[in-house]
Amino acid sequence: MRTLFTLTSVCCLIALHAQQQVRITRWDAIRADNALIKGRAAKAALQATGMPEEQQALVLSNSTPELLPASLRNDSARQANAPYLANYAAYRVFSFHEDTVPFTVVMLPAKDNIHMPEDLRPTADLFIAVVDSGLADAAPARQRPEISRGPRWKDLPQATILTPADVYATYDLGADAVARQALADAGMSVPEIEAVAFRSHERNWPDGIDSFEERTKLISSFARYKAYVGATWDDKVVLIVPVEKNKRMPKLMRPYVDIYLVYAKSAVAVKSKRRK
DSSP: OOEEOOHHHHHHHHHGGGOOEEEEOOGGGEEOOTTTTTSHHHHHHHHHTTOOHHHHHHHHHTTOGGGSOGGGSSHHHHHHTHHHHTTSOEEEEEEEEETTEEEEEEEEOTGGGTTSOGGGOOSSOEEEEEEGGGEEEOSSOOOOOOOOOOOOOTTSOEEEESOGGGBOTTOOGGGOHHHHHHHHHTTOOHHHHHHHHHTTSGGGSOGGGSSHHHHHTTGGGGGGOOEEEEEEETTEEEEEEOGGGOTTSOTTTOOSSOEEEEEEGGGEEEOSSOOO
């Protein structure tokens, strides 16, 4: 496919660091296949934004179709939910041209879209390409939140879940000042803390464990999660369950983005030295 990425677009992209909030006005303007975002023109535009490499990588990884809510994955579902699409909190990230058609990649932050219907609610910060004619500036505009993959885990101690049923599935970590301070003391940035708070609640876990009724059937398998200690406070610990280490978990439990589990310290055994 022939692509076009103009110098004018590059100049505009630098200015787009203000990251204007937009509304999605046409369901048929959405391109859910991330092949477009991974194409040559889009990659050049993404690099031109000057974003850190980690954020650029997140834009690419979090544009995969399997991360999309069910009602965004195909044209028929998007058409059926067209009236709701304008309710998304969406932000411009960068723009590019494909076959002379102008596109904008927008971010749908998970935290800003909790209000959306369940089948349209993102469980991670998502990125989708939208034809420019299907976007309108939101009023009043707000600045895009900082992109965060979540905290690093590779150098953290590994943990084994001893008592799977003792998970605090609905713990409001975001409202616990002591917990938030513990996460900060562990070296997490504010966006990383927000990611942990958001994805430590059951509603943002994989489909097979996002409610008590469904989770009960699979709870014993929580002991199979490869997990790492993110932080501890009082009698609690938050575990990081990374995608990279849990690809062999049962499909209904398998995370597509890193998730976080709050447990009592007594329900977890921490290895003194993480196995390399």
